[in-house]
Amino acid sequence: MNSSFDRVTLEDVAQEAGVSLATVDRVINGRPGVHDRTIGRVEAAISKLNYRPDPAAVRLARGSKSLRFCFVLPASRTSFVELLSSQLAETAKWLESQRAFVDVREADVFDPDILATLLESLGERYDGIATIALDHPRVRAALDDLAAAGKAVVTLVSDAPTANRLRYIGIDNAAAGRTAATLMGRFAARRTGRIGLIAGSLALRDHAERRFGFTQVLESEYPELCAQPPQEGRDDNERNRAIAEEFLQMPDLVGLYNMGAGNRGVAAALEASGRAAEVIFIGHELTPHTRRFLVRGTMDACINQDAGHEIRSAARVLLAHCLKEPLMPDQERIRIDIFIRDNMP
Amino acid sequence: MNSSFDRVTLEDVAQEAGVSLATVDRVINGRPGVHDRTIGRVEAAISKLNYRPDPAAVRLARGSKSLRFCFVLPASRTSFVELLSSQLAETAKWLESQRAFVDVREADVFDPDILATLLESLGERYDGIATIALDHPRVRAALDDLAAAGKAVVTLVSDAPTANRLRYIGIDNAAAGRTAATLMGRFAARRTGRIGLIAGSLALRDHAERRFGFTQVLESEYPELCAQPPQEGRDDNERNRAIAEEFLQMPDLVGLYNMGAGNRGVAAALEASGRAAEVIFIGHELTPHTRRFLVRGTMDACINQDAGHEIRSAARVLLAHCLKEPLMPDQERIRIDIFIRDNMP
DNA sequence: CTGTTAGCGCGTTCAT
């Protein structure tokens, strides 16, 4: 049985190696100015005693400067964005307890210049930035500049793949589109007909990727279903309702796939048409509204990314980076959730 | 803008309130022996300065006694159990960095007496226990005793609902069964026929609950599908293979639902029968094997509980309880994952 | 190259 009921400390290591605290500290933190021979002795002692630094003591001694983070969220007030905000408010409390403070900014998702300008203005004030991104030269440049200035940067929900960020925290949208297509195909039960596609804007990388994944699978696996050209509703309920009504004119409409927000508009059109039970409706993001539509049967499946998980993951990644602490990679993987009526949380 | 670039400390509060550190500490930790008037002054200062204790300093000062946790996992060597073990090994490293050490024990899931005996023997040695459970009087009693002895206790993966544990960390198995049924019904595409059910043992609460949820939904929503009486394969691949072969004799077999482990046996029977594409196969737990079956199309959907999440959650809950630190409830909710070919992590 | 020492923010005696 292990006799380590009381923690092994730096002192123990120093004693075991026959050196002083400072020397042990130097080799542990890879600082220069230690003879190779002593390095060896210290390392031997460390592994012999199975020493692990106490993170609490490290944090305390490393100094008390608080960190400042900035979260840039979409300006659009969709239910999903509301979820992100409320989860951020929760997480902010935890961050405060870790001596990190967050500011929230909003940016128009549809305008790369506004986002880039905002990012450029974040300048010296923050230690870390978590932001939605756009795959646009100015945005990439702004992100790269922040990274070059030594700030911790992560992209959230939507990515700028070639930018120099620490990590993208969000789902693989092409895979999400494929997932939607497979569900659509299987739920369609060999029926033949058309599938109506609705996007917020195909200029948005995530919507474009979802579309790509969706049509790819639909065409190759379910040729009896024909994906219609996507209509752009700008994530707006009214516009989406009109688009859905248009689709519902088609007698052979088998299903609707909304790749963006604005599910309420689609559901309203479906319910008004009287074809809600028959026409398959698949959308994204579990919100109070989509929950209702799933329960009612108006919506058949909801592809989700966990807003709370994304926000917490961003917080952990930024914090760990600034504090040079390790992460548990498995914990940071954002999954593509499938929700149907029966497995909602 | 807030001027709190440097953290507000106990000292600041003491000064603001015109008292000493010790007094502030007394009111913060609710210790007796402080005049009501001074309590008021201190509390005023705390909220005025928006003081939050530094958890690192608290941990450091609270002393160096390490914690000991015990994780009791199933003795059966299924892939899911392997996943639990390997995730526990990861998490154990993190726990060590938090001055907590874990031992792992194994218990036969099918024998309540063995489990109860093990739990009873855990006696004085541990500060916290995370264990699979069984809804059995002796197990409940053992759990209650541990709780009464002041140990932190959580049930993992399978629950003993009426026992006095801190929390059950696992999924709602009835809901998981309903989820499987809805997927089965929708994938079946209005076909008429039978569904073969396979369980590890119906004496296990989780398998019984899955069966209940499954048949409930199937009977009420998909009367064209007829659930066959469940066969018990004890989570064993060989037994399950035989059971599946038996089911596959039925010409009108539409699908197979395996509520337990041993998916390899079922898949083998399916693939040997030549009906793998036609017969719907739904099972539980995403493992290297079920991933393969999903990719191949042998398996149509996999209901999952995230082993890594469960282990980490158990670790966080035990640690937070022992350290009297708060939790983020949203983070501890274990979801019922649905995986199909396209959304595997 | 190596050792000494003074804190980091808080809990906890022991005095007063």
Next chain:
DNA sequence: ATGAACGCGCTAACAG
């Protein structure tokens, strides 16, 4: 009822 002082394990000057 209140305060002073020491120590938790580690980092960061500053000496040698």
